Amino acid sequence: MTGRLTLPDTASIANQTEGGKLVAPSASRNLEPIAALLAKEAPSRGRALEIASGTGQHVAAFAARLPGLHWQPSDPDPVRRASIDAYATESGLSNIAAALDLDAAAPGWGARLAGQNLILLVNLLHLIPMDWVKVLIAEAAHALAPGGRFILYGPFLRDGSLTSDGDRAFHASLIAQDPRIGYKEIADILALLRAAGLSVIDLQEMPANNLAVVAERPAF
Numbered sequence: 019m020t021g022r023l024t025l026p027d028t029a030s031i032a033n034q035t036e037g038g039k040l041v042a043p044s045a046s047r048n049l050e051p052i053a054a055l056l057a058k059e060a061p062s063r064g065r066a067l068e069i070a071s072g073t074g075q076h077v078a079a080f081a082a083r084l085p086g087l088h089w090q091p092s093d094p095d096p097v098r099r100a101s102i103d104a105y106a107t108e109s110g111l112s113n114i115a116a117a118l119d120l121d122a123a124a125p126g127w128g129a130r131l132a133g134q135n136l137i138l139l140v141n142l143l144h145l146i147p148m149d150w151v152k153v154l155i156a157e158a159a160h161a162l163a164p165g166g167r168f169i170l171y172g173p174f175l176r177d178g179s180l181t182s183d184g185d186r187a188f189h190a191s192l193i194a195q196d197p198r199i200g201y202k203e204i205a206d207i208l209a210l211l212r213a214a215g216l217s218v219i220d221l222q223e224m225p226a227n228n229l230a231v232v233a234e235r236p237a238f
């Protein structure tokens with residue numbers, strides 16, 4: 019484990035519900051826009067790894083809508099892994115594996131989990147230091163199969179600027195908690211993806227000032 023950060027409540031609100039299932043209001047809000055993005059940009063078949071699955075709301079919905087993908091959710095937090103597994107069980111779907119204990123900022127997992135056709139990461143990069151982001155992107159690039167796609171979603175700085183008062187307040191609260199974290203510059207993330215050998219094939223505006231990046235490992 020790279021180490022756990024103590025994050026502000028605003029970073030990751032998840033309310034407990036029956037049967038160990040957590041509900042994160044942000045995951046409920048962004049589920050449909052991300053599902054629409056995946057419908058356009060995700061491969062239709064193969065292996066999908068979700069990094070930082072959180073509550074499990076996303077993987078249960080995405081596995082239902084993209085049934086040709088076999089989904090591997092993951093999270094380093096055991097309470098969240100229990101919630102992910104509760105959603106998977108409730109869904110009755112056979113294309114969701116048991117949640118994996120994965121610290122995506124710890125070197126080495128890219129080789130262990132090689133051969134992914136899709137890697138999905140929603141709302142983590144602003145919560146970890148840049149050194150961890152570098153490891154995460156290098157490992158994700160390693161884990162992708164040729165032609166595989168890495169889809170990232172979250173809030174970012176754009177040319178050093180924040181786009182709303184809400185983003186300015188959230189970014190400030192993150193830095194107050196830990197000066198190593200906070201929103202990352204989107205240009206730096208695109209450069210890291212390219213340095214890891216990936217092609218950036220799309221950058222999309224998403225609701226609530228978020229961005230989605232679609233990167234691909236070249237097929238040959």
Ligand SMILES: C[S@@+](CC[C@H](N)C(=O)[O-])C[C@H]1O[C@@H](n2cnc3c(N)ncnc32)[C@H](O)[C@@H]1O
Nearest residue numbers: 029030045070071072095120121122123140141
């Ligand atoms: C803001 S939540 C996002 C969860 C989910 N992707 C969503 O959008 O609802 C951040 C998640 O990242 C997980 N996390 C924290 N550090 C991590 C790390 N080093 N590697 C992988 N996941 C991590 C947390 O346990 C938490 O579930």
